[in-house]
Amino acid sequence: MAEGVRPTEALAMDLDRDLDLDFDSDFLSRRVRHYVREVVTGLGLSGDSSFVEIDPRAAAYVALDGRLPDFPDHYVALLWNELSGWSAAVEDRFGELVEVARLGGEPRPPATAVVRWVSGLLRKEQADEANRDFAAFVPSQRGTVLS
Numbered sequence: 001m002a003e004g005v006r007p008t009e010a011l012a013m014d015l016d017r018d019l020d021l022d023f024d025s026d027f028l029s030r031r032v033r034h035y036v037r038e039v040v041t042g043l044g045l046s047g048d049s050s051f052v053e054i055d056p057r058a059a060a061y062v063a064l065d066g067r068l069p070d071f072p073d074h075y076v077a078l079l080w081n082e083l084s085g086w087s088a089a090v091e092d093r094f095g096e097l098v099e100v101a102r103l104g105g106e107p108r109p110p111a112t113a114v115v116r117w118v119s120g121l122l123r124k125e126q127a128d129e130a131n132r133d134f135a136a137f138v139p140s141q142r143g144t145v146l147s
Contacts, residue, residue: 029054036060038111058082069124082107086114088121
């Protein structure tokens with residue numbers, strides 16, 4: 001301990017250093033970007049149409065090539081967040097994303113499991129798990145909702 005520094009001050013300085021290391025957003029950002037890059041690469045995509053955000057929670061958006069068999073006229077995206085994991089979503093007629101399938105299990109499964117799941121969705125292997133009632137999720141115009 002340095003001279004003239006009280007034990008409580010030394011402890012506070014050590015805690016500050018430890019907290020800085022534990023909550024290093026650059027480290028978290030690199031880990032999440034690496035994980036999403038593994039998924040993107042596994043899907044054969046370049047990553048040009050994807051992004052990762054860290055704040056307020058780690059999340060990712062990946063535009064997919066192809067369409068879901070149940071929604072052939074809608075763009076499809078892969079969404080991830082650190083709490084709920086991966087889901088597939090399609091764009092409704094207003095450009096809003098509507099979740100139509102979710103990968104069960106842990107929020108951060110191996111990239112190979114995500115790739116296998118997405119490949120199955122695009123081939124309609126998991127159509128029973130998909131939300132086919134898409135019309136129910138298309139937002140109504142605000143004036144007609146309240147009337």
